[in-house]
Amino acid sequence: MPELPEMENYKKQLHPLIHGKKITAVDIERPKSLNVAPELFAREVIGTSIKDIERRAKHILFHLSSGKILLLHLMLGGSMFFGSEADKPDRTVQVTLSFGDKQLYFIGLRLGYLHVHTVDEVDGLLEKLGPEPLDRGFKLPDFKTRISAKTTNLKVTLVDQGFLSGIGNCYSDEICFDARLLPARRANSLNPTEQVQLYESMQSVLKEAIRYGGYMEPLFAGDKVTGQFDSMCKVYDREGEPCARCGHPLIKRELSAKKCFYCSNCQR
Incomplete structure (x- = not known):
């Protein structure tokens, strides 16, 4: 299961690739990876842009220009890949976000998820997490x-x-x-x-x-x-x-x- 270093690396690597970029399409192969119906997910996401990318614990938070957040937890066996269909690994993809001619593939989300939430909902979901071990305030x-x-x-x-x-x-x-x-x-x-x-x-x-x-x-x-x-x-x-x-x-x-x-x- 990806842990703090893996998710922090993903955050840093993804930022220059998709920050400010508009989501032009979505493809849902596994609706159970979402917390809403695929049609509603598409309406919430398509046309918005990535305003910021944040990590909290083993989660990544994609802040959308709409004010909503995509909350990702890869769980066991999950991963991501950014690029084209020809370049992506030969593994089952559950969710795809398109940024024009490039895609962000969410792979192996059999236990993981990509949920859309309000800021308050995310705060409630993550409030029980302990301190970040590398936080400057955690001495x-x-x-x-x-x-x-x-x-x-x-x-x-x-x-x-x-x-x-x-x-x-x-x-x-x-x-x-x-x-x-x-x-x-x-x-x-x-x-x-x-x-x-x-x-x-x-x-x-x-x-x-x-x-x-x-x-x-x-x-x-x-x-x-x-x-x-x-x-x-x-x-x-x-x-x-x-x-x-x-x-x-x-x-x-x-x-x-x-x-x-x-x-x-x-x-x-």
Whole structure:
């Protein structure tokens, strides 16, 4: 599932491509990906332009010139591609927005969605999300206060969108590895030094993942940014490979019904 770095990368990459551009047509292959009838969706969208693109947690918000917002959540297996029919990946497309001769394809939205809402509706839907971990106003003392109150393990704590928004299975493992902490550790068991380690690892891992475009497939033909972080993951999806830090084989296990990758030798 795309997480904070992937969606932040999408936001940055899409801005110069569609900002200010008029939506000239829509194509709906899967009405269940919408929250309104396809005919109403088309009326709400066609003829409007993209006024702004915002990310919140794992969502992207397309602000339309009409004042409405298209709220996107890709969920598991979802992705986007911008370009022509000839260039797009050979995958099932559920929704297409046309910008003249170029299209924005929403792919793999079997669990994901593209909903049209008012600003107030979006605010209500997202109000339960926790702070953005990279927000300038979210400092170490705030992190310490929040994590000291959590009795769940680090894996469950970090992916809890009410605790912090945007972190999922991949980056929770990468953050714990960078901090040298086992994902099974109880969040409130961390000493002050470990809390600092976790906070700093969270900051550095997420920023580096954004810098290298996360782990998704290219957003458009010739995209040299998106997906560069995939090969840089230290533990996620690397079961049995030698740990990059100590050489010990990496482990995969189920932890609180979530798959988890870590090094049992150098994470404590």
